[in-house]
Amino acid sequence: EAQVTQNPRYLITVTGKKLTVTCSQNMNHEYMSWYRQDPGLGLRQIYYSMNVEVTDKGDVPEGYKVSRKEKRNFPLILESPSPNQTSLYFCASTSGGIQFFGPGTRLTVL
Amino acid sequence: GIQVEQSPPDLILQEGANSTLRCNFSDSVNNLQWFHQNPWGQLINLFYIPSGTKQNGRLSATTVATERYSLLYISSSQTTDSGVYFCAVTRGSQGNLIFGKGTKLSVKP
Numbered sequence: 001e002a003q004v005t006q007n008p009r010y011l012i013t014v015t016g017k018k019l020t021v022t023c024s025q026n027m028n029h030e031y032m033s034w035y036r037q038d039p040g041l042g043l044r045q046i047y048y049s050m051n052v053e054v055t056d057k058g059d060v061p062e063g064y065k066v067s068r069k070e071k072r073n074f075p076l077i078l079e080s081p082s083p084n085q086t087s088l089y090f091c092a093s094t095s096g097g098i099q100f101f102g103p104g105t106r107l108t109v110l
Numbered sequence: 111g112i113q114v115e116q117s118p119p120d121l122i123l124q125e126g127a128n129s130t131l132r133c134n135f136s137d138s139v140n141n142l143q144w145f146h147q148n149p150w151g152q153l154i155n156l157f158y159i160p161s162g163t164k165q166n167g168r169l170s171a172t173t174v175a176t177e178r179y180s181l182l183y184i185s186s187s188q189t190t191d192s193g194v195y196f197c198a199v200t201r202g203s204q205g206n207l208i209f210g211k212g213t214k215l216s217v218k219p
Contacts, residue, residue: 035207043196043209058206088151092207097141097160097200099207101153 002027004093004102012108013081021076021105023091031094032074036060036087043090049074081109112137112201116210123187123217131182131213133197141200142173143207144182148193156182187217
């Protein structure tokens with residue numbers, strides 16, 4: 001089954017404790033991206049990757065890092081999380097302009 | 111940057127009713143997609159429709175790119191249609207999606 005998976009689905013952590021949210025797709029897509037969704041602000045792109053080892057900033061990249069060492073994986077890294085990064089995070093994989101979203105990761109930073 | 115506006119922001123329907131959701135965008139776009147976010151937060155791709163008309167069961171969508179708007183039609187609504195409907199457009203060559211704020215739909219039995 002074609003899908004985008006994310007882990008963990010839920011995470012509560014504390015300020016400053018590094019964390020990684022994994023994202024994997026099995027559709028051999030080149031383009032992947034990360035979004036965050038916040039009440040009143042909608043979904044905003046954090047980072048995207050057009051292929052292996054090619055990444056670039058989206059609209060709200062501050063406080064995040066990404067890597068793309070393999071085509072299927074695109075982890076989102078928060079080196080020093082802060083409470084303003086509490087949000088619902090989505091990974092997406094794109095082919096032909098059509099975006100497929102993962103199930104989401106609900107992150108709470110205390 | 112491109113602005114995406116959706117209307118209405120909230121909509122309450124009785125089961126079986128029809129509805130039209132609108133998406134206006136401020137500049138030329140390469141792609142346009144409609145998504146449904148269900149009450150569990152999952153984003154479901156409904157239509158990829160940069161122009162023209164498409165139909166999928168009770169749902170259909172029309173995009174008039176020259177006039178910078180798209181419409182999503184829901185006929186014979188069901189309670190499972192509840193959730194938030196998002197319109198999103200791409201400004202670049204791939205997928206830098208710009209989302210509207212969404213229309214929150216509640217279908218009452």
